[in-house]
Amino acid sequence: xxxxxxxxxxxxxxxxxxxxxxxxxxxxxxxxxxxxxxxxxxxxxxxxxxxxxxxxxxxxxxxxxxxxxxxxxxxxxxxxxxxxxxxxxxxxxxxxxxxxxxxxxxxxxxxxxxxxxxxxxxxxxxxxxxxxxxxxxxxxxxxxxxxxxxxxxxxxxxxxxxxxxxxxxxxxxxxxxxxxxxxxxxxxxxxxxxxxxxxxxxxxxxxxxxxxxxxxxxxxxxxxxxxxxxxxxxxxxxxxxxxxxxxxxxxxxxxxxxxxxxxxxxxxxxxxxxxxxxxxxxxxxxxx
Numbered sequence: 001x002x003x004x005x006x007x008x009x010x011x012x013x014x015x016x017x018x019x020x021x022x023x024x025x026x027x028x029x030x031x032x033x034x035x036x037x038x039x040x041x042x043x044x045x046x047x048x049x050x051x052x053x054x055x056x057x058x059x060x061x062x063x064x065x066x067x068x069x070x071x072x073x074x075x076x077x078x079x080x081x082x083x084x085x086x087x088x089x090x091x092x093x094x095x096x097x098x099x100x101x102x103x104x105x106x107x108x109x110x111x112x113x114x115x116x117x118x119x120x121x122x123x124x125x126x127x128x129x130x131x132x133x134x135x136x137x138x139x140x141x142x143x144x145x146x147x148x149x150x151x152x153x154x155x156x157x158x159x160x161x162x163x164x165x166x167x168x169x170x171x172x173x174x175x176x177x178x179x180x181x182x183x184x185x186x187x188x189x190x191x192x193x194x195x196x197x198x199x200x201x202x203x204x205x206x207x208x209x210x211x212x213x214x215x216x217x218x219x220x221x222x223x224x225x226x227x228x229x230x231x232x233x234x235x236x237x238x239x240x241x242x243x244x245x246x247x248x249x250x251x252x253x254x255x256x257x258x259x260x261x262x263x264x265x266x267x268x269x270x271x272x273x274x275x276x277x278x279x280x281x282x283x284x285x286x287x288x
Contacts, residue, residue: 241254
């Protein structure tokens with residue numbers, strides 16, 4: 001591309017960002033305009049092929065989202081009709097998550113996640129900015145992750161629960177780091193008294209003698225798995241099996257067998273319940 005065209009493109013992007021950022025200081029009277037601008041940027045991400053252009057567009061998205069999540073109006077702000085941007089708010093309106101992923105050709109894709117914890121006083125909300133590269137390595141069920149070594153996921157539902165005087169948030173997410181194996185995760189988010197954020201807590205009981213810090217489901221990238229809350233105290237999901245007995249243990253060949261299992265919240269622990277009857281459950285859109 002000729003130099004003068006590059007200069008025009010950069011100038012245009014700068015003007016657009018300046019206009020968008022100016023909206024932030026007017027208590028969001030132009031919320032619809034902001035959503036439309038982000039929608040156009042995400043649409044461009046989906047159509048361009050060059051990694052360098054995608055990274056430039058993504059920088060513009062981050063600039064806008066950064067400004068929005070810093071506002072004390074973030075819990076009332078809605079990113080409307082933006083196909084590739086996820087936003088969820090806990091039922092108690094204390095935690096909001098905004099996330100998206102960036103697919104690249106010459107380098108690993110990336111996750112971008114903003115977790116906003118509403119202030120319990122009149123002080124500013126806590127904003128946690130998380131990024132992670134796509135990583136084919138497994139997600140441990142026995143590790144407590146922090147904001148610094150977060151494994152990367154797109155979260156699509158979150159619910160709070162309290163045990164022993166401590167409030168936790170159970171989040172459902174999806175990870176695309178391995179091109180052959182999709183992972184869905186039930187994780188626990190904790191906000192520490194020192195301001196840190198942690199992922200994982202020993203509250204999952206897959207058997208009578210084991211507690212793990214999260215539950216990870218691994219299955220073929222060509223399959224689809226349902227993982228959803230049915231209420232604040234139950235999570236229902238497809239039972240996963242190999243496509244044939246000879247493929248047992250090879251998770252890239254696993255998929256649903258049209259039966260369902262569940263985790264039920266009992267006495268502060270998520271307890272595994274096999275082979276539940278989910279025929280009468282309403283079937284929602286299954287995440288991402």
